Amino acid sequence: MNDERTLLDPTHEFSPAQRAALERPSSLDGLCVGLLDIKKARGDLFLDRVEKHLREQGASVRRYTKPTFTKP
Numbered sequence: 001m002n003d004e005r006t007l008l009d010p011t012h013e014f015s016p017a018q019r020a021a022l023e024r025p026s027s028l029d030g031l032c033v034g035l036l037d038i039k040k041a042r043g044d045l046f047l048d049r050v051e052k053h054l055r056e057q058g059a060s061v062r063r064y065t066k067p068t069f070t071k072p
Helices: 043-056
Strands: 032-037 060-065
Touching: 032 043, 043 060
Parallel strands: 032 060
Antiparallel strands: none
């Protein structure tokens, strides 16, 4: 299996910074995860399920919401 991954930069930079990937944590216990609701239809329902799963894995979750999906 090839372990090389390409991360696409959504900011449309012409020369994106090169960074090494961080190691994944062994567990989510005690970590804090931020979830951004971009105000698309039923996106909040999806994030509710993601939040529930993260909390079951021991993470704390902070939710953030854009005022409208058209704003960057």
